[in-house]
Amino acid sequence: MKGYYRFPTINKKQIFFVSEDNLWKVTTENSYATRITANISQITSPLISPDGKQIAYVGREDGNTEVYVMPTKGGVSKRLTYDGFFISKIASWDGNDKIIYTSDAKQPFSRISDLREISINGGESKPLNFGICSNISKNDRFTVIGRNTQDPARWKRYKGGTAGELWISSSTNKKFKKLIKLNGNMACPMIIKNKIFFVSDHDGIGNIYSCNSLGKNLKQHTFHKEYYTRNASTDGTNIVYHAGADLYIFNEKDNSSSKVKIDYNSGFVNKMRKYTSAFHYLEHLDIDKNANNCNLITRGKNFTMGNWDGPVIQHGKLQGVRYRHSLFLTNNKSILTASDESGEEKLEIYNIDTSRKIKTLKAKIGRPISLKKSPVSDIVAIVNHKHELLLIDVKKDTVEKIDRSTNHVMQCNWSPDGNFICYTCSKTNRVSIIKVYDIKNSKSFQVTDAINSDFSPVFDNNGKYLAFTSKRTFNPVYDSLQFDLNFTRSEKPYIISLTKDLKSPFIKNPESEEKSQKKDDKKNKKDSLKVKIDFNEIENRIMQIPVKESILGSSLGFYNNKIYYLDWPVEGSREDGWYDLGEPSKGTIKYYDLTSLEEKVYMNNVSGFYIDNRNGHIITISNKEVRILDLKTPISKEMLSKPKCEKSSGRIDFNRIGLSIDINQEWHQMFKEAWRLQRDYFWVSDMSKINWKKVHDRYYKLVDRVGSRSEFSDLVWEMQGELGTSHCYEFGGDYSPGRYYNIGMLGCSFKYNKKLKGYTIEHISKGDVWSHGQSPLYSAGLNIKSGDTLKEINNVKLSDKVTPNHLLVNNTNKFIQISIQKKNRKKIEKHTIKTLSNESHLLYRDWVEKNRNYVHKKSKNKIGYVHIPDMGADGFAEFHRYFLAEIAYDGLIVDVRFNGGGHVSQILLSKLAKKRLGFDMTRWMGVEPYPSESPGGPMAAITNEYAGSDGDIFSHSWKMMNLGKLIGKRTWGGVIGIWPRNSLVDGTVTSQPEFSFWFKDVGWNVENYGTDVDIEVHITPEDHRNGVDTQLDKALEVVKDELKNKKSVLKPDFKNKPNLKLPN
Secondary structure, three states, rough: OOOEEEEEEEEEEEEEEEEEEEEEEEEOOOOOOEOOOOOOOOOOEEEEEEOOEEEEEEOOOOOOOOEEEEOOOOOOOOEEEOOOOOOOEEEEEEEEOOEEEEEEEOOOOOOOOOEEEEEOOOOOOOHHHHHHHHOEEEOOOOEEEEEEEOOHOOOOOOOOOOOEEEEEEEEOOOOOEEOOOOOOOOOEEEEEEEEEEEOOOOOOOOEEEEEEOOOOOOOOOOOOOOOOOEEEEEOEEEEEEOOOEEEEEEEOOOOOEEEEOOOOOOOHHHOOEEEOOOOOOOEEEOOOOOOEEEEEEEOOEEEEEEEEOOEEEEEEEOOOOOOOEEEEEEOEEEEEEOOOOOOEEEEEEEEEEOOEEEEOOOOOOOOOEEEEEEOOEEEEEEEEOOEEEEEOOOOOEEEEEEEEEOOOOOOEEEEOOOEEEEEEEEOOOOEEEEEEEEEOOOOOEOOOOOEEEEEEEEOOOOEEEEEHHHHHOOOOOOOOOOOOOOOOOEEEEEEEOOOOOOOOOOOOOHHHHHHHHHHHHHHHHHHOOOOOOOOHHHHHHHHEOOOOOOOOOOOEEOOEEEEEEEEEEEOOOOOOOOOOOOOOOOOEEEEEEOOEEEEEEEEEEEEEHHHEEOOOOOEEOOOOOEEEEEEEOOOOOHHHHHOOOOOOOOEEEEEEEOOEEEEEHHHHHHHHHHHEEEEEEEOOOOOHHHOOHHHHHHHHHOHHOOOOOHHHHHHHHHHHHHHOOOOOOEEOOOOOOOOOOEOEOOEEEEEOOOOEEEEEEEEEEOOOOOOOOOOOOHOOOOOOEEOOEEEOOOEEEEEOOOOOHHOOOOOOOOEEEEEEEEOOOOOEEEEEEOEEOHHHHHHHHHHHHHHHHHHHHOOOOOOOEEOOOOOOHHHHHHHHHHHHOOOOEEEEEEOOOOOOOOOOOOHHHHHOOOOEEEEOOOOOOEEEEEOOOOOOOOEEEEEEOOOHHHHHHHHHHHHOOOOOOEEEEOOOOOOOOOOOOEEEOHHHHHHOEEOOEEEOEEOOOOOOOOOOOOOEEOHHHHHOOOOOOOHHHHHHHHHHHOOHHHHHOOOOOOOOOOOOOOOO
């Protein structure tokens, strides 16, 4: 039996490591592994004290990552920190009584890690103020710190701006300098006998190297060829590390490395069979032609059941196989489903009564995105990941490629007689159209004109019309903050008359309409409906449904002369999670009745719907429920309010399904699918010359050793890291539930005052006092200032061991009472305030305002300042908040340091690139430049190694557009974009690098390198400690120098105004 061993630490003979998210212990003399902890949450980064008596680690027992300590002999763990921020690792021990750890506490950006220190007796943690810092190792001669020294295995062979660096300072000269320059990623600095050991992958694989304190005499010590050396740690004599799933010990004296023998005996409780919610993991639901039974897929498993009663039958392999996109075949006795049992997705047929597999189709279908069956035969239209439309004849087991969309995702639907397929297809990279494929003639016809974006085509059940949604309503709305217009709502439903003689439904003739309806009813009763389409000039028969333009999304249905669509509200984008694959239930199903010519509401608070034209039923989906309703029966509030799952309410009871999960088999399936997703979506088919099958085999053999969900995540990260490409992420998934007792935040920093027996406030983060998340201590009427002392919380006295955060555990967003002693006063005031769940927005605003005020002051109000935190909705908002005000200054500094990327760089660059040409003068309303909202004069941009993705693109484009000097440090170097939309069965999302970026000057070479700056400026640990922002100072210097040129700023000359005096 073997486990998945990580995060080893050594002290003489004893070795601790993490497996199954808990601490285990072996010795160099005894290989029997003893479990030391039984925590409910993850443990990472353990480190034994120098005397070998205690071990510190990062734990999540109460939700936040915090520092814990316990005896190495075993016993009770003690929580030391109450920071409430992210702690990534234990960096070092300072003697045997203090622990140094890496944290983003009190930082304006979550990606900035600095070192902090905490006593083993608890109390306040203290910042060490190295600036950006991840590791530290020291002796009596020198100190080595690691900057950006995270795990290189997650992006292998990375060489961009945040590649790990080692900096050194001597005991005599406290100034830090770079230790060594290697073309790779470094991590884990360790000192043994005045030599610095570290992990580096500059030769292609992460191994242990060493050099002297001058950065000379580089030597390689380990020679792993398959797996990276990771999380190395030393006791000053030996080094332990893990590679793959095993531990190794490097003996410095012998210069040799050997695998640590581990006799591992575990019950692997995290891999035991469990049951879970079928509704939570629902992926797909289909109903049979009589609307009596449903076929659904949840967590990759295939079930059929009566809609409201009867048994629940599982089909296919019970465990270890993922089924997707299942549907009933024409006979209603069998189902067709996509299965990955073979390692590739294939179509399989199952008998519903016996659950026996009838057949596996040979057709190669790629990764299906949707399956739509003909209403009259077992012919299936498939849209796959290549945006191909395939036609599968199930009985003949043949496949025909109908079309391929080059840029837009395809959607398709069948005509009610099964003779035509309507589908979305690209016309250009910007324009999509609707086409119709004639089955009998094997020919496609374009049926909509190329205006903008047409999508969601669907035939009506009577075969008279084709409906679709289109973005072709160009009705702009004026922006309320800036001079701009936008098309917030542009979508409407449209219909096309399929025959040239069909009159418009919007011109009523009651007698002819009645006859026509009776004729349609008679035809439908005979079940002999035949659809006729006159393709000649069909695009001239497009008719707009007379409703207000809106946001409609992709759900569209057409049944009995009623067009159903899903109307979404217009909302701000700042709250959206970029990786959330679920739709919120804020949509409203509306329908337009072509008979009465009225728009009506069908149902509120849904996220999607589907209409089955064969039986006239609608499936509605929300984040709370799924309903199957008969469209011929009007719905009522009484019906929708019924809590019972029955036919009258339409509500489906998913608790009928006993969803059993074999975790080990599921992880095997998930690993293979994650690997397959990269193969199928990676931006080049040759995987950039990487032997991807070899990578699969290298890591797949470790799946059996995985014993917890976090270990599975680690394995997927390592596997995907072999691509050596940005944006290969893995997040989410079915983790064991933990406890979440988060800390309520006060939005201030404080220090214990022994004399006053309380915590004196050093700084209050102001943020935006007018916003919803205002700083608690800035509440009106409190008048609390820096220098005041916090004495009690809820009448509980504070002490050097009981910090405010101790008492604020599990108190987020709650009203509390604080006791304050004002500076130089004896009286204690009691106030009620409301805590925050986090204070990052306050810290960020303080940082920006500090920089802005500094620039204004140093430039004597000649230069403005703008910071852009990302290239998403937040960054767009922050840019405009400051840009619209700061362009009033002659010069401008644009700061994109720590920019988290996104997609709006091109919008912001177009605004910054505006050239001022003139001015608009009025008598009473001042002077306005033209173009308005244009920069007034010279600009400079500041960037750094944390500006990535679209932050990389912005930085590089800034240089190419000659907008000004680029100052700071080389950027992150990750410009192959992603579109996270493929979840694994347990909800895990993996991202595939799909959208690679090419520049005309450097080609593909921003990826895995970054953008070089014009002027490189470091912020050293000394600069940080002294509060000096050398990069901002350099930008100020550059813009001030350019402002010395009087022609650098266009100023109006209003002297020679027109003289319109009449001649004498």
